[in-house]
Amino acid sequence: MSTNTKKKRGTGAAVVIIVLCLAALGALGYVIWRQFHPAVPETAAGYVASAESTAPVYDENGELLGSLPRGSEVQYVLEDAQGDAQRIRVVNGEGYACIDRANLTDDYAAVVQVETVYALRGMSLVDETGAVPGCAVEKGMALTVTGFDGLDGQGEVLRWKVSCDRGEGYIDAANVRMTEDEAKAQYDDALYQRHAARGDAWGGGDAAGLDYYPTEKAAIPGNDMPEEVRALYLNGSAIQYADSYLRLAEGSGINAFVVDIVDGTAVSYASPVMQQYSPSAYAAAQDTMEGFRANVQKLRDAGYYVIGRITVFNDAHLAADHPEYVISDLDGTPLKISSMYWPSAYNRTVWQYKTELALEAAALGFNEIQFDYIRFPDGAYKYEKAGTIDYRNTYGESKAQAVQRFLLYAAERLHKAGYYISGDVFGECANAYVTACGQYWPAISSVVDAISGMPYPDHYSAQGDYKPWEHPYTTVYNFGESAMARQSETASPAAVRTWIQCYNAIREPYNHYGAAELGGEVRALRDAGCTGGFMTWNGASDIDKYAEVISALH
Incomplete structure (x- = not known):
């Protein structure tokens, strides 16, 4: 064998030895490196699931670390999830925390574990x-x-x-x-027992079935309700002369206006919502939407608080367009009660229509929507006694439940949109019972931002020779005392803002109502503790009458 061949063999063996040594060193180095740099487990995205708002997380020794909000996205270790471990590691900064298997899901829709x-x-x-x-x-x-x-x-x-x-x-x-x-x-059981003792005396329902849980009153940024509202009423025709009423109100102490959006058959503007729900109402409009908006904006621009009034369950136009919504006889024929047709307060489509109208109108410049005729018809007793009336009561609710639940629905939507809500009630509603038409003061006051009784002196019955309309101060004061007693029966009372009679009495001896009489009504409210203000009721919005009495409205 030649010397060169021996040298080649020696060199080859050396190379093999070197390679083996390097491999061994590399393997040893990898083992040592792995001790300080463990392999990163494969992870996947998941969500924290729980029957509670949070789920607990633990360290790897089982000690409680804290909690994660339900629905939080986490990266969990697949190897743990695919095994039998009851707790699964989730990435926590540069390390891991552990979460119970039951509190982890891949499906966001399943994070709420409540049945x-x-x-x-x-x-x-x-x-x-x-x-x-x-x-x-x-x-x-x-x-x-x-x-x-x-x-x-x-x-x-x-x-x-x-x-x-x-x-x-x-x-x-x-x-x-x-x-x-x-x-x-019950939020306040002692108070509830007072309501529960008031049974269904007049057909409007009992007080026990109504809701008294406190409703937080709205405080809407950029929409400040005056502590005392002092308002003139403008119907759908009068608002077209806004400039004249503004000149009258300037410097008088008036700080608000109530403006009709719809008052029974009187429709103030051509509303797209009406066009959808009640075309005959749309056709009856007195003004365009643009014209109406411009006049409302004049009031706002002048610094006044502006309230839009809508009659709810008194609507001849809707009754004509949708007789299937209307209180009827047993054959389904709409009943004319107290000279009117009445869409049922039980009907949810009517609720939606009037609330959609309120939202549309409010956007034209109103601070607040006031609902009137939030009741069932008076004068229905003879039909009820005979059993010949169909209220279209799908869910077996009382009248008072329907009224309160409509207001709950409307208030929630209006508040979310940035507007206040108020409700008009009969003066009778200040008494300690549920009225036949389904109004119960504490249940309504609990929901709305302002409650507005209508204690017009000439609407009260004479007692022998005593005629309440001849004593406006006393009549309104007595109402105010009763109203404040009802206010004390709810944990979240509304402002008491009252309609006052601003027209001459319609009953003999047809007393003239001037500044002295209106001043007496205003003073009576304040003396009784009804400090939320007042609104002048004059159906014609008679500017001459307003000019006559305005000095009493400071």
């Missing part, structure tokens, strides 16, 4: 948009959870999607509780 919630108050469910009112639910009713609409940053549900044997829909989280006992509990 049942309970209605806190009697009200209507709504559709996904919040616009369409649906079935009635009662206080304490079990609602099956079928979904949710939104979580806040703390994992709390914003709105629940629910179903019951009456239907399905959405309900705000503030209006449910997690247990039946919590939902059925």
